Amino acid sequence: MAIDKFELEELFETFIENFYESDLREAATKGKESIPIDFSKLAKFNPAAAEQLLDKPRGTIDALETAMIHRMRNWINGLSAKQLAQVKHIGKYNLGKLIGISNINARLLNIPDSQKVQIKSISKEHIGKLIIMEGNVIKQSKAWLEPICSKFECPSCGSEMLLMQAGNGLKKPSECACGHKSCFKQLKTIFIDVQELILQDLSHDAKKKGAQICVIVRNDLAGAEMSRDTAEGKRIRVCGIVEEEKRISKHSHKIPNLIVNANNIEPI
Incomplete structure (x- = not known):
């Protein structure tokens, strides 16, 4: 039976806390975009989650990376102003907090020969x-550059909206909560x-x-x-x-x- 998304995220947060907390902090401090994750460690920690990663990798890796960003947020939120000044790309991680996606990639190692x-x-x-x-x-x-998310402003009420992007074309909001439907101002787009x-x-x-x-x-x-x-x-x-x-x-x-x-x- 598959482990659901929320249970996976909780499980992975514990896994990251036990094995990769220092790697995560180093990634934030040095501005790294990924950390290596040893599959064999996960297989020992929770065999069912490891098996699900092989069989349903997209959703499982998303849950793992979401857990990683949660752990990073918790650490960043506990830092002093002086300590925050030493953390690189803090703005990127804050944007990740706002849009609910991971900005740290889990690079898998030691995948079984099967x-x-x-x-x-x-x-x-x-x-x-x-x-x-x-x-x-x-x-x-x-x-080449591919957009992953954009922030727009409604010209009617001034509300800001975050929109996930996919592919090369830039998607724009179709409607604001206030009912306005056109001419949204693009404030920022993050590319990879x-x-x-x-x-x-x-x-x-x-x-x-x-x-x-x-x-x-x-x-x-x-x-x-x-x-x-x-x-x-x-x-x-x-x-x-x-x-x-x-x-x-x-x-x-x-x-x-x-x-x-x-x-x-x-x-x-």
Whole structure:
């Protein structure tokens, strides 16, 4: 039986408090965007939660990252003004508090070999699952900016609204609580770095074109420092979630295409 969202968040808060409190504080102090989470520790702490992370990774990782930001908020709220001055990106974490999303990413390590899949074997049965795969980077795109949330002001009553963003287009509010429906002023938008990698199966025959898959990397995985490890010709191990993306063919038909949204990348 699946653990519900609220129970998961409470469970993960205890897990973070027991094993990663110092890492979380260091991330806040140094402005890091992620901390590594050892799956084997979680499996010992709560086997059911660990199993759910493998089978339903999207919601489970969201709960883990929400727990991380809760722990960070609790720590930040207890700091003195002098201590607060030493915490980097405090504004970003406050925005995370307002919109209810995580600004710290959980990068998973030591995922069991049972999740390892060759690129050529990835199929629809893996959609929504957490997998590990290894391959050669044969193409690395330039990074681009993707909006994740925006703050708008109503011209009628002055109320501020926060709106989650998805994809490249900027969504605007449809209506304010006061009833106003147009010309909302955009106050601020937070963007993240996004990059696309094309990964080729390590096991392919040198005389043939090996199986390939598109890997989407975000946040610190798409940063300049990480880009050196994911440059063309590099061999990497990817931990990520298989998802289906619809692409448009030259005849304007939507064609299903499998991609992997990376949670973590390690050089091999």
